[in-house]
Amino acid sequence: MEFRDNQAIYLQIAEFICERILLQNWGVGEKIPSVRELAVQLEVNPNTVMRTYEFLQQKEIIFTKRGMGYFVSDDASDKVIAYRKEEFIENELPQFFRNIHLLGIDFSDLQTRFDHFKQENF
Template sequence: MEFRDNKAIYLQIAEFICERILLKEWAVGDKIPSVRELAVQLEVNPNTVARTVEFLQQKDIIFTKRGMGYFVSDEAVEKVTAFRKDEFLQNDLPLFFKNIQLLGIDFEELRKRFEEFKDR
């Protein structure tokens, strides 16, 4: 996984896990990989993954079954959607608006390109 410099690694790993949930690669009730497995897969320190897991547990996206591992919660899709939507609206959208204003891109062009994107 390629990590960006502008965001904490544990949050980027949280985005990775949340994306798997939204893509239904990990469904409600599914066991997710262990901290060690994720650390190896993502080539990061297990402590970083542990911090991610703690963060996602606080958000009620995953939960632990003692001695069995971590699982996707019943409300995970709704929680992930709300979390990601809030992040997008607070962080990404203002930058997006700034760029379309600076570049003189109108909403009709955006609408056209969005429709093309949806058709793919």
């Protein structure tokens, strides 16, 4: 995994985990990699992964079973979508709106591009 400079690593790892949940690579109730396993896989400090897991527990996306590890929560997909929507609206959308205003891009142009994107990718 290549990390970006503009966001904390633990949050980028959280995005990685959330994406796996949305793609159903890790299903409801399924055990996710241990802190050490994921740290080795991503080549990061285990403390960073631990911080990620604590963050995701606070968001109720994952939960821990004492002595057994971390697992995907029952409503993890809904929680991930809500979290990512909030992050997108607060952090990315303002810059997006600024750019379309500065560049004079019309919403109808965006709709056409978006429709084309959906056809090509989904």
